[in-house]
Amino acid sequence: GDSVTQMEGPVTLSEEAFLTINCTYTATGYPSLFWYVQYPGEGLQLLLKATKADDKGSNKGFEATYRKETTSFHLEKGSVQVSDSAVYFCALSEGGATNKLIFGTGTLLAVQP
Amino acid sequence: EPEVTQTPSHQVTQMGQEVILRCVPISNHLYFYWYRQILGQKVEFLVSFYNNEISEKSEIFDDQFSVERPDGSNFTLKIRSTKLEDSAMYFCASSESERATQYFGPGTRLTVL
Numbered sequence: 150g151d152s153v154t155q156m157e158g159p160v161t162l163s164e165e166a167f168l169t170i171n172c173t174y175t176a177t178g179y180p181s182l183f184w185y186v187q188y189p190g191e192g193l194q195l196l197l198k199a200t201k202a203d204d205k206g207s208n209k210g211f212e213a214t215y216r217k218e219t220t221s222f223h224l225e226k227g228s229v230q231v232s233d234s235a236v237y238f239c240a241l242s243e244g245g246a247t248n249k250l251i252f253g254t255g256t257l258l259a260v261q262p
Numbered sequence: 263e264p265e266v267t268q269t270p271s272h273q274v275t276q277m278g279q280e281v282i283l284r285c286v287p288i289s290n291h292l293y294f295y296w297y298r299q300i301l302g303q304k305v306e307f308l309v310s311f312y313n314n315e316i317s318e319k320s321e322i323f324d325d326q327f328s329v330e331r332p333d334g335s336n337f338t339l340k341i342r343s344t345k346l347e348d349s350a351m352y353f354c355a356s357s358e359s360e361r362a363t364q365y366f367g368p369g370t371r372l373t374v375l
Contacts, residue, residue: 153304185366192266193305193353193366238305247318248360249295252305 151176155239155253162229162260170224170256172213172239180241182206182215182222183250187236196224196237229260264288266367268354274373275344283339283370285354294337295355295364296329298322305353311337312360344374 156171174180181200185193197206202217211226222239239253267286275281287294296308309319311329328340337356341348351371355364 190368192268192368193355195363195365198363240305244361248293248357248364249307249310249318249320250297250305250364251307252297254302254304 151180151241151243151251153239153241153251153253155237155256158236158255158257160256160258162258164231164260164262165228166260168224168226168229168233168258170237170239170258172222172224172253174220174222174239174241176220176241176243178243178245179217180243182213183240183242184211184213184222184224185238185240185252187238187255189235193238229258231260231262234258234260266354266356266365268352268367268370270370271368272371272373274375277346277374278343281341281344281372283341283352283354283372285337285339285356285367286335287337287354287356288358288365289335291356291358291365293317293357293360293362293364294329294331295357296339297353297355297366298350299353299369300347300350308339308352341372344372346374348372349374 152175183198184196186196197208199206199215205214236255238255240250294311299305351369354367357364
């Protein structure tokens with residue numbers, strides 16, 4: 150079945166460092182891809198999404214490009230801040246008859262001042 | 263900004279007891295979901311609900327689980343006879359339409375002793 154694999158955490162960076170969190174997926178069709186973020190004590194919030202190949206999702210300085218040839222959707226940010234410390238979840242939705250989300254395990258990002 | 267709320271934030275129960283987890287979705291949303299995350303594992307889809315009936319459920323969602331929208335605002339997940347392996351964080355989500363963004367609540371941590 151469809152699945153999502155993302156890099157293990159925790160990822161610890163200094164403020165203003167470059168961030169990459171890897172995400173790859175397995176899907177039989179053409180899924181939509183998402184990054185959700187969970188700040189401490191809060192729910193999962195949609196960070197960005199892409200619905201077809203070569204689309205780039207972006208929000209709050211974060212970007213991810215839907216790469217069908219490598220089945221990847223890596224999350225990047227050029228300069229992280231302490232306030233970006235959170236757990237980041239990659240997810241896909243198969244579409245078609247289902248709208249359930251399939252998640253990766255989540256990656257904890259800790260940004261130090 | 264409208265948000266999904268969940269109560270309680272933490273529930274401790276004895277094995278074999280019934281628990282009801284409560285969610286208040288965003289008021290104009292029509293699609294409702296439950297997901298769970300066992301500690302250290304992926305966020306897993308449990309069930310989706312629309313028009314007062316289950317539209318999709320996972321293998322996890324067996325006869326011990328049920329969902330209900332008892333009034334115009336609440337959406338509940340009931341576990342009839344809890345097992346140790348039901349210990350997890352349970353997330354409720356809602357969306358305005360079938361393919362729209364799913365908005366998540368902060369979760370209820372269920373601990374079964």
